[in-house]
Amino acid sequence: MYRQPVSRLWWLKKRTYFVFVMRELSCIFVAWFAVFLMVMVFAIGRGEASYQRFMDWAASPVVVAINIVALAFLVLHTMTWFVLTAHATPIRVGGRRVLAMREARVAGRIVPAATAVRVGGRQVPAAMVIASQYAGLVVVSAFIAWLVLR
Protein backbone atom coordinates (compact mmCIF):
# COMPACT_ATOMS: atom_id res chain seq x y z
CA MET A 1 0.00 0.00 0.00
CA TYR A 2 1.09 3.54 -0.69
CA ARG A 3 0.66 6.07 2.12
CA GLN A 4 -0.22 9.45 0.69
CA PRO A 5 1.94 12.10 2.32
CA VAL A 6 0.33 15.30 3.63
CA SER A 7 2.09 18.28 2.10
CA ARG A 8 3.44 20.88 4.51
CA LEU A 9 1.57 23.43 2.41
CA TRP A 10 -1.77 21.60 2.56
CA TRP A 11 -3.43 24.77 3.84
CA LEU A 12 -2.64 26.60 0.59
CA LYS A 13 -4.36 23.98 -1.55
CA LYS A 14 -7.92 25.13 -1.00
CA ARG A 15 -9.37 28.53 -0.22
CA THR A 16 -11.42 27.05 2.61
CA TYR A 17 -8.32 25.49 4.20
CA PHE A 18 -6.53 28.82 3.95
CA VAL A 19 -9.40 30.72 5.59
CA PHE A 20 -9.50 28.06 8.31
CA VAL A 21 -5.79 28.45 9.10
CA MET A 22 -6.13 32.24 9.10
CA ARG A 23 -9.10 31.91 11.46
CA GLU A 24 -7.02 29.74 13.81
CA LEU A 25 -4.16 32.22 13.56
CA SER A 26 -6.51 35.08 14.44
CA CYS A 27 -6.62 33.95 18.07
CA ILE A 28 -3.07 35.26 18.52
CA PHE A 29 -4.30 38.73 17.60
CA VAL A 30 -7.30 38.40 19.89
CA ALA A 31 -4.81 37.69 22.68
CA TRP A 32 -2.70 40.65 21.56
CA PHE A 33 -5.67 43.02 21.88
CA ALA A 34 -6.56 41.60 25.28
CA VAL A 35 -3.01 42.21 26.54
CA PHE A 36 -2.96 45.65 24.87
CA LEU A 37 -6.15 46.67 26.66
CA MET A 38 -4.95 45.30 30.00
CA VAL A 39 -1.66 47.21 29.73
CA MET A 40 -3.73 50.33 28.95
CA VAL A 41 -5.89 49.81 32.02
CA PHE A 42 -2.79 49.38 34.20
CA ALA A 43 -1.29 52.55 32.69
CA ILE A 44 -4.45 54.49 33.47
CA GLY A 45 -4.35 53.13 37.02
CA ARG A 46 -0.80 54.39 37.52
CA GLY A 47 -1.68 57.98 36.76
CA GLU A 48 -1.65 60.51 33.99
CA ALA A 49 2.09 60.44 33.16
CA SER A 50 2.00 56.69 32.79
CA TYR A 51 -1.09 56.89 30.59
CA GLN A 52 0.59 59.48 28.37
CA ARG A 53 3.65 57.22 28.01
CA PHE A 54 1.37 54.37 26.98
CA MET A 55 -0.43 56.54 24.43
CA ASP A 56 2.88 57.69 22.95
CA TRP A 57 4.00 54.09 22.64
CA ALA A 58 0.65 53.09 21.11
CA ALA A 59 1.02 55.87 18.52
CA SER A 60 4.42 54.62 17.34
CA PRO A 61 4.33 53.39 13.73
CA VAL A 62 5.22 49.79 14.64
CA VAL A 63 2.40 49.48 17.18
CA VAL A 64 -0.06 51.15 14.81
CA ALA A 65 0.96 48.73 12.04
CA ILE A 66 0.55 45.74 14.38
CA ASN A 67 -2.86 47.04 15.46
CA ILE A 68 -4.04 47.44 11.85
CA VAL A 69 -3.08 43.83 11.07
CA ALA A 70 -4.62 42.71 14.37
CA LEU A 71 -7.85 44.53 13.57
CA ALA A 72 -8.07 42.79 10.20
CA PHE A 73 -7.62 39.41 11.89
CA LEU A 74 -10.16 40.35 14.55
CA VAL A 75 -12.75 41.17 11.89
CA LEU A 76 -12.02 37.80 10.24
CA HIS A 77 -12.26 36.10 13.65
CA THR A 78 -15.62 37.68 14.39
CA MET A 79 -17.13 37.08 10.97
CA THR A 80 -16.05 33.45 10.69
CA TRP A 81 -17.13 32.55 14.22
CA PHE A 82 -20.50 34.24 13.79
CA VAL A 83 -21.07 32.07 10.73
CA LEU A 84 -19.88 28.93 12.52
CA THR A 85 -22.05 29.53 15.59
CA ALA A 86 -25.16 29.20 13.48
CA HIS A 87 -24.01 25.75 12.39
CA ALA A 88 -22.73 24.60 15.76
CA THR A 89 -25.81 25.32 17.82
CA PRO A 90 -29.04 24.77 15.97
CA ILE A 91 -31.82 26.71 17.69
CA ARG A 92 -35.28 25.28 17.48
CA VAL A 93 -38.42 27.32 18.01
CA GLY A 94 -42.03 26.31 18.23
CA GLY A 95 -42.90 22.68 18.58
CA ARG A 96 -44.21 21.37 21.82
CA ARG A 97 -43.04 19.52 24.84
CA VAL A 98 -44.62 16.14 24.91
CA LEU A 99 -44.52 13.23 27.26
CA ALA A 100 -42.90 10.49 25.24
CA MET A 101 -43.96 7.09 26.37
CA ARG A 102 -41.02 4.85 26.84
CA GLU A 103 -40.78 1.41 28.24
CA ALA A 104 -38.96 0.55 31.39
CA ARG A 105 -38.61 -2.71 33.17
CA VAL A 106 -39.61 -2.61 36.80
CA ALA A 107 -39.26 -5.78 38.85
CA GLY A 108 -39.19 -7.85 35.71
CA ARG A 109 -42.34 -6.32 34.25
CA ILE A 110 -42.48 -3.91 31.36
CA VAL A 111 -44.15 -0.69 32.33
CA PRO A 112 -44.58 2.53 30.42
CA ALA A 113 -42.43 5.43 31.55
CA ALA A 114 -42.75 9.02 30.45
CA THR A 115 -40.06 11.54 29.57
CA ALA A 116 -40.62 15.10 28.40
CA VAL A 117 -39.06 15.83 25.00
CA ARG A 118 -39.43 18.68 22.57
CA VAL A 119 -40.63 17.63 19.15
CA GLY A 120 -41.62 19.38 15.98
CA GLY A 121 -41.01 23.07 15.53
CA ARG A 122 -38.54 24.38 13.04
CA GLN A 123 -34.92 25.34 13.13
CA VAL A 124 -34.11 29.04 13.15
CA PRO A 125 -32.48 29.83 9.77
CA ALA A 126 -28.71 30.28 9.95
CA ALA A 127 -29.00 33.78 8.45
CA MET A 128 -31.21 34.87 11.32
CA VAL A 129 -28.80 33.51 13.95
CA ILE A 130 -25.91 35.31 12.25
CA ALA A 131 -27.90 38.56 11.97
CA SER A 132 -28.84 38.46 15.64
CA GLN A 133 -25.17 38.08 16.58
CA TYR A 134 -24.31 41.20 14.57
CA ALA A 135 -27.23 42.99 16.25
CA GLY A 136 -25.80 41.97 19.63
CA LEU A 137 -22.37 43.22 18.58
CA VAL A 138 -23.86 46.60 17.59
CA VAL A 139 -25.70 46.92 20.92
CA VAL A 140 -22.60 46.08 22.97
CA SER A 141 -20.41 48.39 20.85
CA ALA A 142 -22.94 51.22 21.21
CA PHE A 143 -22.97 50.74 24.97
CA ILE A 144 -19.18 50.84 25.19
CA ALA A 145 -19.06 53.88 22.88
CA TRP A 146 -21.57 55.63 25.14
CA LEU A 147 -19.55 54.65 28.22
CA VAL A 148 -16.30 55.99 26.76
CA LEU A 149 -17.57 59.08 24.95
CA ARG A 150 -20.16 60.49 27.34
Next chain:
Amino acid sequence: MADSIRMQVTRYTPGPDSVPTVAEYDVPLRKDWAVLDGLNYIKDHVDSSLSYRWSCRMGICGSCGMNVEGEPKLTCATFLTDYAPGPVRVEPLSNFPIVRDLVVDIEDFMEKLPRVKPWIIRDDDVTVIDGEYLQTPEELAEYKQFSNCINCMLCYAACPIYGLEPDFIGPAAIALAERYDLDSRDRGQRERLDVLIEKEGVWGCTFVGECTTVCPKHVDPAGAIQRYKLKAAKENLMTFLLPRAAR
Protein backbone atom coordinates in the same frame (compact mmCIF):
# COMPACT_ATOMS: atom_id res chain seq x y z
CA MET B 1 -19.42 20.51 -27.37
CA ALA B 2 -16.22 18.57 -27.97
CA ASP B 3 -16.82 14.87 -28.44
CA SER B 4 -14.11 13.70 -26.07
CA ILE B 5 -12.45 14.72 -22.84
CA ARG B 6 -9.06 13.80 -21.42
CA MET B 7 -9.02 12.06 -18.04
CA GLN B 8 -5.86 12.09 -15.94
CA VAL B 9 -6.11 9.04 -13.77
CA THR B 10 -3.83 7.99 -10.90
CA ARG B 11 -2.28 4.57 -11.49
CA TYR B 12 -0.44 2.61 -8.84
CA THR B 13 0.42 -1.07 -8.61
CA PRO B 14 2.10 -2.13 -5.37
CA GLY B 15 5.36 -3.86 -6.11
CA PRO B 16 6.36 -2.51 -9.52
CA ASP B 17 5.48 1.10 -8.62
CA SER B 18 7.10 2.86 -5.70
CA VAL B 19 4.96 5.97 -6.18
CA PRO B 20 1.66 6.57 -8.00
CA THR B 21 1.84 7.85 -11.55
CA VAL B 22 -0.69 9.61 -13.78
CA ALA B 23 -2.05 8.04 -16.97
CA GLU B 24 -4.02 9.98 -19.55
CA TYR B 25 -7.03 8.63 -21.41
CA ASP B 26 -9.39 10.24 -23.89
CA VAL B 27 -12.98 9.23 -23.29
CA PRO B 28 -16.18 10.21 -25.11
CA LEU B 29 -17.76 13.33 -23.63
CA ARG B 30 -21.47 12.70 -23.37
CA LYS B 31 -24.00 14.88 -21.64
CA ASP B 32 -25.27 12.07 -19.45
CA TRP B 33 -21.89 10.63 -18.52
CA ALA B 34 -20.56 10.85 -15.00
CA VAL B 35 -16.85 10.56 -14.17
CA LEU B 36 -17.59 6.95 -13.25
CA ASP B 37 -18.88 6.29 -16.79
CA GLY B 38 -15.59 7.62 -18.10
CA LEU B 39 -13.68 5.21 -15.85
CA ASN B 40 -15.91 2.34 -16.96
CA TYR B 41 -15.20 3.28 -20.60
CA ILE B 42 -11.44 3.13 -19.91
CA LYS B 43 -11.78 -0.26 -18.22
CA ASP B 44 -14.01 -1.69 -20.96
CA HIS B 45 -12.24 -0.29 -24.02
CA VAL B 46 -8.74 0.94 -23.19
CA ASP B 47 -7.13 -0.68 -20.18
CA SER B 48 -8.91 -3.45 -18.31
CA SER B 49 -6.33 -3.36 -15.50
CA LEU B 50 -7.66 -0.06 -14.11
CA SER B 51 -8.90 -0.65 -10.55
CA TYR B 52 -11.57 1.37 -8.76
CA ARG B 53 -14.59 0.73 -6.57
CA TRP B 54 -18.17 1.25 -7.63
CA SER B 55 -21.51 -0.43 -7.35
CA CYS B 56 -24.89 1.25 -7.48
CA ARG B 57 -24.35 4.27 -9.78
CA MET B 58 -27.05 6.14 -7.86
CA GLY B 59 -25.33 7.74 -4.89
CA ILE B 60 -26.37 5.27 -2.24
CA CYS B 61 -23.68 2.58 -1.99
CA GLY B 62 -20.93 5.07 -1.14
CA SER B 63 -18.17 3.12 -2.85
CA CYS B 64 -17.19 5.34 -5.81
CA GLY B 65 -15.73 8.25 -3.81
CA MET B 66 -12.61 9.73 -5.43
CA ASN B 67 -10.88 13.08 -5.67
CA VAL B 68 -12.04 14.80 -8.85
CA GLU B 69 -9.95 17.88 -9.58
CA GLY B 70 -8.81 17.71 -5.96
CA GLU B 71 -12.33 17.69 -4.49
CA PRO B 72 -13.73 14.55 -2.85
CA LYS B 73 -16.75 13.51 -4.94
CA LEU B 74 -18.99 10.57 -5.62
CA THR B 75 -17.89 9.86 -9.19
CA CYS B 76 -21.33 8.52 -10.09
CA ALA B 77 -22.85 11.92 -9.27
CA THR B 78 -20.18 14.11 -10.85
CA PHE B 79 -20.65 14.84 -14.52
CA LEU B 80 -17.82 14.96 -17.04
CA THR B 81 -19.41 17.91 -18.83
CA ASP B 82 -18.86 20.03 -15.71
CA TYR B 83 -15.12 19.68 -16.33
CA ALA B 84 -15.20 20.27 -20.11
CA PRO B 85 -13.05 20.94 -22.04
CA GLY B 86 -10.83 19.11 -19.54
CA PRO B 87 -8.54 17.57 -18.70
CA VAL B 88 -10.18 16.18 -15.58
CA ARG B 89 -7.95 14.80 -12.83
CA VAL B 90 -9.18 11.69 -10.99
CA GLU B 91 -7.24 10.59 -7.92
CA PRO B 92 -7.86 8.25 -5.00
CA LEU B 93 -9.37 9.87 -1.88
CA SER B 94 -6.77 11.76 0.16
CA ASN B 95 -5.74 10.73 3.67
CA PHE B 96 -6.12 6.98 2.99
CA PRO B 97 -3.44 4.52 1.91
CA ILE B 98 -3.71 3.50 -1.76
CA VAL B 99 -4.23 -0.23 -2.33
CA ARG B 100 -4.10 0.03 -6.11
CA ASP B 101 -4.92 2.73 -8.68
CA LEU B 102 -8.03 4.49 -7.32
CA VAL B 103 -8.79 1.99 -4.56
CA VAL B 104 -8.04 3.14 -1.01
CA ASP B 105 -7.83 1.17 2.21
CA ILE B 106 -10.58 2.25 4.65
CA GLU B 107 -9.68 -0.29 7.33
CA ASP B 108 -8.90 2.54 9.76
CA PHE B 109 -12.50 3.78 9.57
CA MET B 110 -13.88 0.25 9.82
CA GLU B 111 -11.96 -0.14 13.07
CA LYS B 112 -13.08 3.26 14.44
CA LEU B 113 -16.77 3.09 13.57
CA PRO B 114 -17.81 0.39 16.08
CA ARG B 115 -16.00 2.29 18.84
CA VAL B 116 -18.83 4.87 18.89
CA LYS B 117 -21.41 2.05 19.13
CA PRO B 118 -23.58 3.09 16.18
CA TRP B 119 -26.53 0.91 17.07
CA ILE B 120 -29.51 1.19 19.39
CA ILE B 121 -28.44 0.55 22.96
CA ARG B 122 -31.09 -0.36 25.53
CA ASP B 123 -30.87 -0.53 29.27
CA ASP B 124 -33.65 -3.08 29.47
CA ASP B 125 -33.91 -6.48 27.88
CA VAL B 126 -37.18 -6.23 25.98
CA THR B 127 -37.44 -9.04 23.47
CA VAL B 128 -39.13 -9.13 20.08
CA ILE B 129 -42.07 -10.91 21.66
CA ASP B 130 -42.71 -7.89 23.90
CA GLY B 131 -43.39 -5.81 20.80
CA GLU B 132 -41.65 -3.14 18.79
CA TYR B 133 -40.35 0.23 19.92
CA LEU B 134 -42.74 2.85 18.69
CA GLN B 135 -41.59 6.16 17.25
CA THR B 136 -43.53 9.15 15.99
CA PRO B 137 -42.70 10.83 12.66
CA GLU B 138 -41.47 13.83 14.66
CA GLU B 139 -39.08 11.66 16.63
CA LEU B 140 -37.85 10.17 13.37
CA ALA B 141 -37.27 13.66 11.96
CA GLU B 142 -34.95 14.42 14.89
CA TYR B 143 -32.20 12.08 13.64
CA LYS B 144 -33.14 11.34 10.02
CA GLN B 145 -30.58 13.73 8.54
CA PHE B 146 -27.72 11.92 10.32
CA SER B 147 -29.01 8.52 9.25
CA ASN B 148 -28.40 9.43 5.61
CA CYS B 149 -24.67 8.73 5.93
CA ILE B 150 -23.50 6.20 3.35
CA ASN B 151 -19.93 5.81 4.70
CA CYS B 152 -18.48 7.09 1.43
CA MET B 153 -15.45 8.55 3.22
CA LEU B 154 -15.58 11.87 1.37
CA CYS B 155 -15.62 13.67 4.74
CA TYR B 156 -12.44 11.89 5.86
CA ALA B 157 -10.76 12.80 2.57
CA ALA B 158 -11.79 16.44 3.01
CA CYS B 159 -10.69 16.68 6.65
CA PRO B 160 -7.13 18.05 6.98
CA ILE B 161 -7.16 17.12 10.68
CA TYR B 162 -7.68 13.46 9.86
CA GLY B 163 -4.76 13.69 7.41
CA LEU B 164 -2.50 15.21 10.05
CA GLU B 165 -3.80 13.31 13.11
CA PRO B 166 -4.77 9.82 12.00
CA ASP B 167 -5.96 8.99 15.54
CA PHE B 168 -8.88 11.43 15.17
CA ILE B 169 -12.03 9.33 15.11
CA GLY B 170 -13.37 11.45 12.26
CA PRO B 171 -16.52 13.15 10.96
CA ALA B 172 -18.72 10.24 9.82
CA ALA B 173 -18.20 8.20 12.99
CA ILE B 174 -19.21 11.16 15.17
CA ALA B 175 -22.21 12.00 12.96
CA LEU B 176 -23.36 8.40 13.32
CA ALA B 177 -22.93 8.57 17.08
CA GLU B 178 -25.16 11.65 17.03
CA ARG B 179 -27.67 9.78 14.86
CA TYR B 180 -28.16 7.18 17.60
CA ASP B 181 -28.01 9.72 20.44
CA LEU B 182 -30.94 11.57 18.87
CA ASP B 183 -32.97 8.40 18.39
CA SER B 184 -35.85 8.26 20.88
CA ARG B 185 -35.42 4.49 21.21
CA ASP B 186 -31.80 4.72 22.26
CA ARG B 187 -30.32 4.81 25.78
CA GLY B 188 -26.63 4.74 24.86
CA GLN B 189 -25.67 8.43 25.09
CA ARG B 190 -23.50 7.86 28.14
CA GLU B 191 -21.52 5.03 26.53
CA ARG B 192 -20.87 7.01 23.36
CA LEU B 193 -19.85 10.13 25.25
CA ASP B 194 -17.26 8.10 27.15
CA VAL B 195 -15.56 7.38 23.82
CA LEU B 196 -16.02 10.77 22.17
CA ILE B 197 -15.06 12.93 25.17
CA GLU B 198 -11.45 11.83 24.69
CA LYS B 199 -8.85 13.89 22.85
CA GLU B 200 -9.04 11.79 19.69
CA GLY B 201 -12.84 12.03 19.91
CA VAL B 202 -14.64 15.31 19.31
CA TRP B 203 -11.77 17.47 20.60
CA GLY B 204 -9.63 16.47 17.65
CA CYS B 205 -11.94 18.55 15.46
CA THR B 206 -11.03 22.21 14.95
CA PHE B 207 -14.12 22.96 12.86
CA VAL B 208 -12.67 23.32 9.39
CA GLY B 209 -16.19 22.51 8.17
CA GLU B 210 -15.12 20.84 4.92
CA CYS B 211 -16.74 17.53 5.93
CA THR B 212 -20.16 19.18 5.74
CA THR B 213 -19.32 20.95 2.47
CA VAL B 214 -18.35 17.75 0.65
CA CYS B 215 -21.04 15.47 2.12
CA PRO B 216 -23.15 14.22 -0.80
CA LYS B 217 -26.04 13.30 1.52
CA HIS B 218 -26.26 16.59 3.47
CA VAL B 219 -25.52 14.89 6.77
CA ASP B 220 -23.64 17.87 8.31
CA PRO B 221 -20.97 16.01 10.31
CA ALA B 222 -19.37 19.33 11.36
CA GLY B 223 -22.63 20.38 13.03
CA ALA B 224 -22.88 17.01 14.78
CA ILE B 225 -19.33 17.32 16.11
CA GLN B 226 -19.91 20.83 17.50
CA ARG B 227 -23.08 19.65 19.24
CA TYR B 228 -21.10 16.78 20.72
CA LYS B 229 -18.50 19.25 21.96
CA LEU B 230 -21.26 21.04 23.88
CA LYS B 231 -22.33 17.74 25.43
CA ALA B 232 -18.73 16.87 26.30
CA ALA B 233 -18.03 20.32 27.75
CA LYS B 234 -21.19 20.13 29.84
CA GLU B 235 -20.17 16.72 31.11
CA ASN B 236 -16.67 17.95 32.01
CA LEU B 237 -18.17 20.91 33.87
CA MET B 238 -20.60 18.70 35.76
CA THR B 239 -17.79 16.34 36.74
CA PHE B 240 -15.84 19.31 38.01
CA LEU B 241 -18.68 21.01 39.90
CA LEU B 242 -20.93 18.29 41.21
CA PRO B 243 -20.30 15.48 43.64
CA ARG B 244 -20.54 12.05 42.07
CA ALA B 245 -24.00 11.27 43.43
CA ALA B 246 -25.68 14.34 41.98
CA ARG B 247 -24.55 13.84 38.37
